Amino acid sequence: MHEDWRPRHAALLEALAASGELPEAWHSAFAAVPRHHFIPGDIWEQRTTCVPVTTDAAWWDLVYRDVPIVTQVDDGQSDGPGIATSSNSMPTMVARMLAALEVADGQCVLEIGTGSGWNAALLAARLGSQNVTTVEVDPVLAEKAAKAIKEAGYSPDVVWGDGAQGWESGAPYDRIIATCSVRRIPHAWVRQTTPGGLILAPLAGDFWSGALVRLAVAGDGVATGRFIGGARFMPMRSERPGPDLPVDSGTGRRGTTGELPVDATTGLGFALYAGAKLPGVVMADGAPEGRYQIWLHDRNGSAATVTRKEVWQYGPRQLWEEATAVHKAYVNEGSPDGGDFGLTVSPGGQRLWLRSPDAPLG
Known part of the structure; x- marks a missing residue:
């Protein structure tokens, strides 16, 4: 696809900066890692269904809009119903989450859910490839992402595995960030995070589509933190919901x-x-x-x-x-907002609370 992408890239950066979602510390990474390098030729726009993008012009328009892009349907099978199974997140959400991760130079980060590889490349541009590990459950996606990241000039450790287990051989990490939603924060992530480190993940429940939680890890194997806004992500593959009983x-x-x-x-x-x-x-x-x-x-x-x-x-x-x-x-209860709620994760499980870790909900 031949296109002068630079004006589109510059316009996206300007829009992200103007929105307040892209802090100065991340600007150079976003400038160095254009989104289109990580978007495959076959993509879909998520509407009520996944609509395939069929022209070069539509491809470029979608890639540089501030929207999520479906990059895989039906786990890569050709005869499925067309259900989104992997995507490239909307740029404002990517920037918001990376800012919320509060990284510092020299810190080591584990990403759960490589997907297209864009987020891992941004982390590598900011922290250095040697400080980034990313794990992907789909071997085909992992291979494609590793190739795209390498062609962009970065070399983080791209591994194939179940992100619910983290990645023990690279631990401990100063930060863990998940780009898929989970119903429960695996305690493996807490164990693999250094005391004082942070875990950032979209938590999905039945009643809500997703909420972003940021947890601080203590030295006693317990992580506690508050919700910092909504975040809709595809579920971790091991946590996809099963079929419901039919409604009469x-x-x-x-x-x-x-x-x-x-x-x-x-x-x-x-x-x-x-x-x-x-x-x-x-x-x-x-x-x-x-x-x-x-x-x-x-x-x-x-x-x-x-x-x-x-x-x-x-x-x-x-x-x-x-x-x-x-x-x-x-x-x-005073109509509390999302920031009044928090989560505590311990070896025994997780607990949702309101206003204080001492006030569990249930």
């Missing part, structure tokens, strides 16, 4: 939203709170045909579809009434 449409019951406005359920603070109080209940929202609505369902055949005017509920549970009751309790 014949049980449909029509009602009204009552006292709870439908859009009051979509903030990160409520999502974290409800995720603890309604385990196993999944929430999603969107605006098909221009009409905003949310969807709730559990794994056992109950569901609710909610618009601004009405509710349809299915199955044995009254999910909207349950969500309404939890929201009332949330308001009584």
